Amino acid sequence: MINFTQIYTNFDHAIDNLKAILDQSDRPEAEEYRKQLQIETKALRANPILRVAFVGQYSAGKSTIISALTGNRQIPIGSGITTNEATPYSWNGIEIMDTPGIGTERQDHDDVTYAAIEQADLLIFCTTHMLLDDHIINHFRKLAYEKRYGDKMMLVFNKLSAEAGDDDQKIANYRASMIKALHPHSLDEFPVCFFDAKDYCEGVDEDDKELIEISRFPDFIKALNQFVQERDKLAQLSSPIRRVRGYTEEIERNWFCDKSAQNEPFLEVLTRLTRRIREERHKLALEVKRLSLNAGSAIRTFGSDFANDIPEFTSQIELDNRQKELEIWILEVYTQSEKDFNKAIENSVKSLQDDVTEILKSNLVSDFIATFESETELQSKSASKGWDFENMTNQARFLGEFGRDIGIKVSQKAIGPLGGLSTGSLGAAGSDAHKAILIIGKSIGFKFRPWQAVSFAKNIGNVAKFAGPVLGILTIVGEIWTAYDKSKCEREMREAQGQIDLEFAQIALNLELQFKEQQQEFESQTFDHLEMKIRSEREEYHNTKTGNSEQLGKLRRVQQQLDTLIQSLR
Structure with a gap:
C-alpha cells in the first residue's frame, strides 16, 4: 500500500542530500542545479494529488x-x-x-x-x-x-x-x-x-x-x-522525481567520471540510450492515458445517455433491447481498447528500436566499433595507448547484447571477433511485430480480462434491476397524483438514474485500471529492465574508474532514495 503522505517528505530528504553535495562543490554549474531543484520541488507540489x-x-x-x-x-x-x-x-x-x-x-x-x-x-x-x-x-x-x-x-x-x-x-x-x-x-x-x-x-x-x-x-x-x-492520482508526481534522478546522473558523469579518450564515447552512448528510453516511456504514458480516458468516457457516456433516456421508455421490451445494445457497445469498447493498447505497445517498441538503431549507427559508435577490426590489432593499439583491452571488449559486448535485447537484428557476422557489434547490418527484428513483439526474450501480447470476469454482467443486471421498476411509474396513465406522489416518483426516478450512472462508472473504472496494470507490466519488462541494465553497466564501470569516492557514495545514496520513490509510485 502506498503511503502517499510520505512522498513529499522523502523527496525533500533526497533534495536536501543532493543540495549538500552541490554545496561541497566549487563548480560553476552547481548553482544552476540548485535552481533546477527549486523548480522541481515546486513542480511536485504544483497540483494537489x-x-x-x-x-x-x-x-x-x-x-x-x-x-x-x-x-x-x-x-x-x-x-x-x-x-x-x-x-x-x-x-x-x-x-x-x-x-x-x-x-x-x-x-x-x-x-x-x-x-x-x-x-x-x-x-x-x-x-x-x-x-x-x-x-x-x-x-x-x-x-x-x-x-x-x-x-x-x-x-x-x-x-x-x-x-x-x-x-x-x-x-x-x-x-x-x-x-x-x-x-x-x-x-x-x-x-x-x-x-x-x-x-x-x-x-x-x-x-x-x-x-x-x-x-x-x-x-x-x-x-x-x-x-x-x-484513480492514478500519484502518476503526476513521477515526472519531477525522474527529472531529478536524471540530474544526479549528469552530475555523476560530469563530476566523478574518468573522461579518458577511451571511455568518454562509451559513457556518452549510455547517456543517449537512457535519454531515449525515458522519452519513449513518457510518450507511451501519454498515449495510454489518452486511450484510457477515451474508453472510460465512452462507457460513462453510454450510462449517462441511458439514464437520461429512462423517462422515454414505455415498455419492458424497449428497455431489454436497449440493455442488449449496451452490452454489445461496451464489449466493443473493451475489444477495441485491447487492440489500441497493443498497437500503442507495438509503436512504442518500434520507435525504441529505431531510436537505439540510430544511436548504434551514429558516428560516435562507429568510431568506437572501428577499433575492433581484429583482436590482434586491438590488443596492439590498446598496449600502445595504454587502454584497458578487457574493458573495451566488455563495452562492445554490452552494446551488442543491448541491441539484441530490444529486438534489433544483430547477426553473428555483425558482432565481430570480440562479440561486440558492427554497425553495417543493424535492423529491426522481424516484420511480424504486430503478431507478437519479441523483446528481452519474451513475447508480449496484452489481453484485457473478458468482460464477464470484471462483473460486467452483474453491473448490467443491476441496471435492469433499477431501471425496470421505473417503467411502472412511467406507464401509469389517467391516475390523479397528489403532490407527494409526484415528488416521490420523481425522487425514485432520480435515484434509479443515479444508480445507473454508478454502475457504468464502475465498469469504466475497471477498464481504466486494466490500462494502468498492463502499462505497468510492459514498463517493468522493457523500460525498467533496460534502464537497470544501463545503470548497472555504468555503476560497474564507475566503481573502478572514479575519484572522490566519499561524495560519489553520497550521490549514489540520493539515487537510491529517488529510485525507491519512483518505485513506490507504481
Missing part, C-alpha cells in the same frame, strides 16, 4: 477527522455548528475541504457544501451511529443517486467508541442498519470505514500506540491510499 470534501451533519465530527488527518489541532471543534463556510486545508499534496453541515435548515450552508462537492475528487460522507436516521439516509441517497456522485463517495462512521460494546459487533450492527436503509441499493458500492477520530488524535498526541490501533483510523488512511491508487 487529491481534492477531498467532507460532508455530513454538523455533529458528525468532520472537523475532528480533518484534525486527525492533518495534525492541525487549531481547527475549531465543538458539538455545535463550527463551520459556516467551506474551509480548505492543504495536507501532503491533498486539498481537504471542511464544509458546513447539510440538513441544518440553512440553505446557504447547503449551497456552500454542494459547490465544494462539485470540485472534489472524493466525497467523504460522515455520520455516526447516533445520527443514522431517515434524515441522514435521505441525504446520502440524494448525493449518491439523485445528484449522481456515487462513484466518488466514501462513507465513514465516526465516534465508534461513543457507544459501549464490542467494536466488531457494533460495526456489524451499523452495517446491517445501513444495508436495510439503502435497500434496494447496495452498501458494497461504496468504501466504508469505521473509526474514532478523537481517539486517534489523543493517541498521536500522547504517543499511545494502543489507542491509535484501537481507533481504527489507520484503516481510513489506507482506504484513502487505495482511492489514490485506483
Whole structure:
C-alpha cells in the first residue's frame, strides 16, 4: 500500500542530500542545479494529488477527522455548528475541504457544501451511529443517486467508541442498519470505514500506540491510499522525481567520471540510450492515458445517455433491447481498447528500436566499433595507448547484447571477433511485430480480462434491476397524483438514474485500471529492465574508474532514495 503522505517528505530528504553535495562543490554549474531543484520541488507540489470534501451533519465530527488527518489541532471543534463556510486545508499534496453541515435548515450552508462537492475528487460522507436516521439516509441517497456522485463517495462512521460494546459487533450492527436503509441499493458500492477520530488524535498526541490501533483510523488512511491508487492520482508526481534522478546522473558523469579518450564515447552512448528510453516511456504514458480516458468516457457516456433516456421508455421490451445494445457497445469498447493498447505497445517498441538503431549507427559508435577490426590489432593499439583491452571488449559486448535485447537484428557476422557489434547490418527484428513483439526474450501480447470476469454482467443486471421498476411509474396513465406522489416518483426516478450512472462508472473504472496494470507490466519488462541494465553497466564501470569516492557514495545514496520513490509510485 502506498503511503502517499510520505512522498513529499522523502523527496525533500533526497533534495536536501543532493543540495549538500552541490554545496561541497566549487563548480560553476552547481548553482544552476540548485535552481533546477527549486523548480522541481515546486513542480511536485504544483497540483494537489487529491481534492477531498467532507460532508455530513454538523455533529458528525468532520472537523475532528480533518484534525486527525492533518495534525492541525487549531481547527475549531465543538458539538455545535463550527463551520459556516467551506474551509480548505492543504495536507501532503491533498486539498481537504471542511464544509458546513447539510440538513441544518440553512440553505446557504447547503449551497456552500454542494459547490465544494462539485470540485472534489472524493466525497467523504460522515455520520455516526447516533445520527443514522431517515434524515441522514435521505441525504446520502440524494448525493449518491439523485445528484449522481456515487462513484466518488466514501462513507465513514465516526465516534465508534461513543457507544459501549464490542467494536466488531457494533460495526456489524451499523452495517446491517445501513444495508436495510439503502435497500434496494447496495452498501458494497461504496468504501466504508469505521473509526474514532478523537481517539486517534489523543493517541498521536500522547504517543499511545494502543489507542491509535484501537481507533481504527489507520484503516481510513489506507482506504484513502487505495482511492489514490485506483484513480492514478500519484502518476503526476513521477515526472519531477525522474527529472531529478536524471540530474544526479549528469552530475555523476560530469563530476566523478574518468573522461579518458577511451571511455568518454562509451559513457556518452549510455547517456543517449537512457535519454531515449525515458522519452519513449513518457510518450507511451501519454498515449495510454489518452486511450484510457477515451474508453472510460465512452462507457460513462453510454450510462449517462441511458439514464437520461429512462423517462422515454414505455415498455419492458424497449428497455431489454436497449440493455442488449449496451452490452454489445461496451464489449466493443473493451475489444477495441485491447487492440489500441497493443498497437500503442507495438509503436512504442518500434520507435525504441529505431531510436537505439540510430544511436548504434551514429558516428560516435562507429568510431568506437572501428577499433575492433581484429583482436590482434586491438590488443596492439590498446598496449600502445595504454587502454584497458578487457574493458573495451566488455563495452562492445554490452552494446551488442543491448541491441539484441530490444529486438534489433544483430547477426553473428555483425558482432565481430570480440562479440561486440558492427554497425553495417543493424535492423529491426522481424516484420511480424504486430503478431507478437519479441523483446528481452519474451513475447508480449496484452489481453484485457473478458468482460464477464470484471462483473460486467452483474453491473448490467443491476441496471435492469433499477431501471425496470421505473417503467411502472412511467406507464401509469389517467391516475390523479397528489403532490407527494409526484415528488416521490420523481425522487425514485432520480435515484434509479443515479444508480445507473454508478454502475457504468464502475465498469469504466475497471477498464481504466486494466490500462494502468498492463502499462505497468510492459514498463517493468522493457523500460525498467533496460534502464537497470544501463545503470548497472555504468555503476560497474564507475566503481573502478572514479575519484572522490566519499561524495560519489553520497550521490549514489540520493539515487537510491529517488529510485525507491519512483518505485513506490507504481
